[in-house]
Amino acid sequence: MQAIEITHPGAPDVLKICERPMPALKAGEVLIKVHAAGVNRPDVLQRTGNYPVPPGASDIPGLEVAGEIIDGDVSGSGFKIGDRVCALVQGGGYAEYCAAPAAQCLPVPKGWSMLEAASLPETFFTVYSNLFERARLSGDEVLLVQGGSSGIGVTAIQMAHALGHRVIATAGTDDKCRACEALGAERGINYRTEDFVEVVKSLTGGKGADVILDMVAGDYVAREIECMADDGRLVIIALLGGAKGTIDFGQILRRRLTVTGSTLRPRPVAFKQMVADKLRARVWPLLESGQIKPVIFQSFPLAEAAAAHTLMETSTHVGKIMLTVA
Template sequence: MQAVEIMAFGAPEGLRLGTRPRPQPGAGELLIRVSASGVNRPDVLQRKGHYAPPPGVSDLPGLEVAGVIEGGDAAALAQAGLRVGDRVCALVAGGGYAPWCVAPVAQCLPVPAGLSDIEAASLPETFFTVWSNVFDRGRLQAGEVLLVQGGSSGIGVTAIQLARARGATVIATAGSDDKCAACLELGAHHAINYREQDFSAEVLRLTDGRGADVVLDMVAGDYVAREIACLAEDGRIVIIAVQGGTRAAIDASAVLRKRLTVTGSTLRPRPVAFKAAIAQALHREVWPLLEDGRIRPVIHKTFAAAEAAQAHALMESGRHVGKIVLTWEG
């Protein structure tokens, strides 16, 4: 099969179509004939040589796919209520930039009714990540305030919609007035242009000095201290990326006084059982919201798989709102 390979670490042009053997499913796995593959920030990091796949995982980039089940572990399929020919989307630890992909059955979900494969391919990485971090680690509850850093990203548009649908007040940051408007259209109650306003001061103003209960942070670096300053008592910061740097100087006394929690996670290396629990929660709690239109995938642009380099260049430009998806013919 043809697949998008990282021919050289570095610039987007290092992504090229190469030839690989078609993968074969093992115990507890299925084989998907892929129609569409989501593009995510970790793919960019892997292309640059900064995020190697876990041991034993395909070195091809790509963490989410959608398509049709072509085969696999019959017992595992039956236990999951899936059959050959069903349309599914899946979270994978690698190998998603290919027209065939192996995935653990437990990390696969049926394509929500009414959604295309392109829309479905945009779901797993962001929805698994947001559910695990905002609702599991961050313990966001109805009536609380969520601050989403980078509200126009794939993660951001998912967090805005899910938190709003589950009864939270959402404040999003973005880097332009147009992106702030997009966040408001998706359901954010407030949007802050971080290039023109101090988000920490604005959060305190918007909450009458109380602060946010949960912060979903994709920046880290010097943002952490500013987030601590605008957290409510018993607030939680969940760090999922370090685009602003890995070092942070914080006011530890504020952490003590306000009983704050600063936590974080990565999803890719976690075991199948951990991801299976998230998949079950999503199927139960979120898939109905997708099927009745209360939340929706946000696709900024699609590219043919051969144009993966252009897709990565767009991702790195930051000009997108929502997800970027690769498509496969046939």
């Protein structure tokens, strides 16, 4: 089969089309004929040598695909050979064929194309598990999404808004802020020209955000603590601004704050199956009713994966960057 490999760590042009053997299936896995695959920032980190491939995972990049199940162990999964699915995978998405645990497959939502469905798994599993499992976002709580125009950000805004929560988002340009508002954020904050701490406090009557989804960390954490509501929860999912910062533990103590985080990729299949089940029950109906829409910025043929990574690194995109395979 044709696939994209990382010939050595480096700039986007280390991504080269190659011939690889078909994936070998393990117990509980299905073989997907890939129609489209999503590009995610962790793929960029993997390409530059900053995100080691977990043991047993394919070294081919790509964490999400959509396509047709053509072989494998479908017993007990509710799927059959020929079904159109999207799947969260541990690697191997940038290829014509990809192995996926059946437990990590979800049906292509009614009314969605394969390309659109391939944009779902990585950000929907990540956002759902962090907002609703780790941070327990509920009721009329206010969510602050840092990086609102990212693939993760557009998912978080739409999902939390569709489930009835107030959402505020930050982004790096005024245009990106307006895009966040069009997706359901009540206010996009341009973090380059405005102080998100002040804006969040003012929008919440001084109370602060109940939950913050953060991909920046570093010196953001101290500022986020300043604009968290009492009993607030901060979930760190990436370290784009650095892994270290100085925080006032007194605030955590006095105001009962929680600082937590997670990475999805190394979690076991059983955890991802639990998230898949919850997504299917709670979020898939919102995709099929049109309350949550695909946000695809641009797609590239598989052979042009390097151009897709170059675009992601310019950070001019709003939403998802995709690869079309078949």
